[in-house]
Amino acid sequence: MAKKKQEAIFTPIGNNGDDNGRIDKAVDLPEATNKSHKKLGLSDDQVTEMYEQMFLQRRFEERAMQMYQKGKFGGFLHLYIGQEAISTGTAFALKNDDDIITAYRDHGWGLVRGVTPKAGMAELFGKADGCSKGKGGSMHFANVKEHFWGGYGIVGGHIPLGGGLAFANKYKDNGRVTACFMGDGAVDQGALHETLNMSQLWKLPAIYVVENNGYSMGTAARRHTVGEIYERAHGYGMKNAVFNGMDVFTVYENMKKISEEVRKDNMPYFVEIRTYRYRGHSMSDPQKYRTKGELEEYQQTDPIERLKTYIIDKKVATKKELEEIEEQVEEAVLEAVEFADNAPFPKDEALYEDMFAGEPYFHH
Numbered sequence: 278m279a280k281k282k283q284e285a286i287f288t289p290i291g292n293n294g295d296d297n298g299r300i301d302k303a304v305d306l307p308e309a310t311n312k313s314h315k316k317l318g319l320s321d322d323q324v325t326e327m328y329e330q331m332f333l334q335r336r337f338e339e340r341a342m343q344m345y346q347k348g349k350f351g352g353f354l355h356l357y358i359g360q361e362a363i364s365t366g367t368a369f370a371l372k373n374d375d376d377i378i379t380a381y382r383d384h385g386w387g388l389v390r391g392v393t394p395k396a397g398m399a400e401l402f403g404k405a406d407g408c409s410k411g412k413g414g415s416m417h418f419a420n421v422k423e424h425f426w427g428g429y430g431i432v433g434g435h436i437p438l439g440g441g442l443a444f445a446n447k448y449k450d451n452g453r454v455t456a457c458f459m460g461d462g463a464v465d466q467g468a469l470h471e472t473l474n475m476s477q478l479w480k481l482p483a484i485y486v487v488e489n490n491g492y493s494m495g496t497a498a499r500r501h502t503v504g505e506i507y508e509r510a511h512g513y514g515m516k517n518a519v520f521n522g523m524d525v526f527t528v529y530e531n532m533k534k535i536s537e538e539v540r541k542d543n544m545p546y547f548v549e550i551r552t553y554r555y556r557g558h559s560m561s562d563p564q565k566y567r568t569k570g571e572l573e574e575y576q577q578t579d580p581i582e583r584l585k586t587y588i589i590d591k592k593v594a595t596k597k598e599l600e601e602i603e604e605q606v607e608e609a610v611l612e613a614v615e616f617a618d619n620a621p622f623p624k625d626e627a628l629y630e631d632m633f634a635g636e637p638y639f640h641h
């Protein structure tokens with residue numbers, strides 16, 4: 278008698294890909310909203326600032342990658358390249374004292390919230406002049422003065438901290454909104470669900486945003502999570518949205534609308550922004566789970582190229598003016614590399630500093 282084939286216990290749902298685990302489409306990008314910057318209330322100067330910021334994030338990381346490969350620093354290095362429209366569109370949409378917190382893919386967030394290229398690069402190099410005094414490295418950029426509460430390494434671990442920031446803001450009645458970012462890999466962590474539950478219950482002014490870049494390390498989002506990510510909100514009766522993250526205007530428009538609504542109603546939102554990560558998960562990723570063709574397809578939607586084309590077509594600035602901006606950014610990044618290279622390492626005593634908020638817990 279033929280043995281009945283054993284059913285797999287874990288039946289993957291959705292698009293399971295070929296034998297190598299490859300899938301047809303990493304992430305379906307919704308249409309960009311295609312409104313002009315004037316219609317969105319953005320000035321010409323703001324649009325060129327957006328361009329400068331996105332270009333800075335890109336060049337900073339390209340140089341960082343080079344320095345890593347040269348052996349200037351080690352450890353983890355997760356690049357944000359491809360996702361710059363999300364940090365930039367969000368920072369322009371929020372108020373400057375609204376709180377932002379994110380996971381470890383955090384360089385772009387630091388730069389858009391006042392970490393200078395020098396302080397950022399020095400942090401990567403593990404130097405005392407880094408934004409976290411050289412003790413955090415790539416995954417722990419922060420600039421609390423400008424309400425950027427940092428990058429965190431444990432997937433989903435920072436989400437309750439985001440909820441805590443929102444709780445504090447509500448308690449103090451200061452009108453601030455908290456935007457808590459995470460990757461698609463965090464959507465099934467219990468910490469997210471506990472936080473969504475309490476946020477809805479306590480009516481917290483928070484926006485929980487998933488940057489769905491198609492992959493969690495080497496696992497496609499379609500293979501690690503069931504259904505559509507934004508629908509997670511339904512279980513909590515939470516307002517939700519999904520939109521394109523490769524167009525800075527689309528991010529700006531949606532985040533502006535959502536943040537104003539959250540500020541007014543004191544009710545949270547759950548948002549999925551769809552994007553694509555161009556580089557590997559970290560520097561040690563051979564990227565066998567995706568084809569070159571797939572990467573190239575998404576690079577056609579590049580947020581920086583898209584904005585550049587818009588700026589030139591709509592005569593917001595000339596090609597020459599943009600090239601000048603690019604040169605200045607390039608120079609600032611090279612200066613940052615030199616600064617980081619020459620900066621001192623933290624002193625041994627620094628090991629005991631910054632462990633506790635307020636008074637030192639113990640003296641040595």
Ligand SMILES: Cc1ncc(C[n+]2csc(CCOP(=O)(O)OP(=O)(O)O)c2C)c(N)n1
Nearest residue numbers: 382430431432460461462463490492493494
């Ligand atoms: C709790 C926990 N489990 C596993 C890891 C190892 N890990 C580091 S990054 C990562 C993938 C996260 O992917 P995603 O949330 O999509 O973020 P992305 O890298 O795409 O920005 C995993 C599993 C971790 N850091 N924390």
Ligand SMILES: [Mg+2]
Nearest residue numbers: 460461492493
């Ligand atoms: Mg991801």
